[in-house]
Every structure is written in C-alpha cells, then in structure tokens.
Amino acid sequence: QVQLQESGPGLVKPSETLSLTCTVFGGSISTNYWNWIRQPPGKGLEWIGYISYSGSTNYNPSLKSRVTISVETSTNQFSLKLSSVTAADTAVYYCARDYCTSSRCYDYFDYWGQGTLVTVSS
Amino acid sequence: EIVLTQSPATLSLSPGDRATLSCRASQSVSSYLGWYQHKPGQAPRLLIYDASNRATGIPARFSGSGSGTDFTLTISSLEPEDFALYYCQQRYNWPGTFGQGTKVEIK
Numbered sequence: 001q002v003q004l005q006e007s008g009p010g011l012v013k014p015s016e017t018l019s020l021t022c023t024v025f026g027g028s029i030s031t032n033y034w035n036w037i038r039q040p041p042g043k044g045l046e047w048i049g050y051i052s053y054s055g056s057t058n059y060n061p062s063l064k065s066r067v068t069i070s071v072e073t074s075t076n077q078f079s080l081k082l083s084s085v086t087a088a089d090t091a092v093y094y095c096a097r098d099y100c101t102s103s104r105c106y107d108y109f110d111y112w113g114q115g116t117l118v119t120v121s122s
Numbered sequence: 123e124i125v126l127t128q129s130p131a132t133l134s135l136s137p138g139d140r141a142t143l144s145c146r147a148s149q150s151v152s153s154y155l156g157w158y159q160h161k162p163g164q165a166p167r168l169l170i171y172d173a174s175n176r177a178t179g180i181p182a183r184f185s186g187s188g189s190g191t192d193f194t195l196t197i198s199s200l201e202p203e204d205f206a207l208y209y210c211q212q213r214y215n216w217p218g219t220f221g222q223g224t225k226v227e228i229k
Contacts, residue, residue, distance in 0.1 A: 106213065
C-alpha cells in the first residue's frame with residue numbers, strides 16, 4: 001500500500017521560503033507523477049504543480065515565479081519550495097500521486113498525504 | 123481558469139438514502155472530471171475519474187455521470203462511512219481546478 005507523508009516547518013516568516021518534503025512509502029518514486037496541492041483555511045483546493053519521475057515539472061501560473069518542485073529518487077522523496085511567502089500562503093499542504101492505470105496516467109490523484117498546516121506569520 | 127460550482131453545499135440524509143451531488147463547470151470540460159471523498163484528518167480518496175469511471179477499489183454504489191458542464195455523483199444507498207465531504211476536480215486544462223465541496227451529513 002502506497003503512503004505519502006509530508007514533513008517540514010509548520011511556521012514560516014513572511015518573505016522567507018517555505019520548504020516541504022514528501023516521502024513515498026510502499027512504492028517507487030521512479031514512476032508516475034508527483035504533485036503538491038494546498039488548501040488555505042476556509043477556501044478550496046489549489047493545485048501547485050507536479051514533477052514527473054524523469055524530473056520534468058509544470059507549475060500553476062499563479063505561483064510559477066515562486067515555486068520549485070524537485071525529486072530525489074535515492075531517498076524516495078520529492079520537495080516543494082515556495083519563496084517570498086505571505087499570509088496568503090498559509091494553508092494545509094498536501095502531496096499526492098497521479099492516478100495511473102495499466103495503460104496511462106491521468107491528472108487525478110489516488111494517493112495523498114494527510115496534509116501539513118503551514119502558517120506564515122512573524 | 124475553469125470554475126467548478128458544487129451544489130448543494132450541504133446534503134442532510136439518512137443511511138440507506140440515495141445521494142445526488144452536482145458539479146457545474148464555468149465552461150465545457152468534456153468528460154475530464156473526477157470526484158473525491160474527504161474525511162477530517164484523512165487523505166482525500168479518488169472515487170471517479172473522467173466523469174463515470176470508478177477508481178480502483180471503489181464500491182459500485184458510487185457512480186458518476188455527465189459531460190460538458192454538468193456532472194453528477196450518485197451514491198445509491200448511503201453507508202455510515204459515506205458521510206463526508208465530496209469534491210469535484212477538472213483536468214480539462216492546466217491547472218486543474220477543484221470545486222468548493224458538498225458535505226454529506228447525517229440527518
């Protein structure tokens with residue numbers, strides 16, 4: 001059974017860089033696509049971006065200038081960096097895996113982490 | 123950006139009832155719409171992909187229908203474990219977007 005677990009600081013100061021790591025258990029990160037999604041308090045889910053097993057990335061245009069997603073296959077982890085954060089970046093951050101059948105992958109998410117709350121405050 | 127509007131915001135039903143949840147897109151998303159179940163403190167669970175396909179391991183009481191701008195998730199007979207929050211998500215264009223959710227609560 002695949003499991004994903006987010007880790008990282010729960011509090012980040014304004015203007016600093018938010019850094020989170022997602023560890024994949026029970027499966028290889030060297031296949032599939034790996035995503036970051038967030039949910040600000042009282043608001044809807046927002047797709048931040050994804051990285052493929054080969055390292056190609058795609059970012060939400062609304063965040064593109066501040067986002068970097070990277071993958072480390074040796075540790076079965078992928079990471080999110082969001083720079084120049086403000087209070088608007090306060091959210092629960094989820095990592096998630098693309099849903100794949102035997103024939104193809106889809107831009108839906110079948111395995112998610114539990115989510116980690118990151119608060120931006122001085 | 124495609125906006126997904128879910129209705130109703132809250133659905134109050136009893137176990138055994140039929141639940142019908144709606145998701146309307148601000149423009150056509152063809153059949154590229156999925157549904158998730160989310161319980162507090164748990165990871166979201168993919169139920170339906172591409173409008174009408176059940177994801178791996180999802181019980182047959184969950185079904186999806188629709189195309190274009192109007193979609194429906196139906197739970198044919200609610201089990202106690204089905205009371206949760208439900209989201210729709212489109213993958214028609216990048217970035218995929220989510221609806222605000224429908225809460226299915228016990229009446």
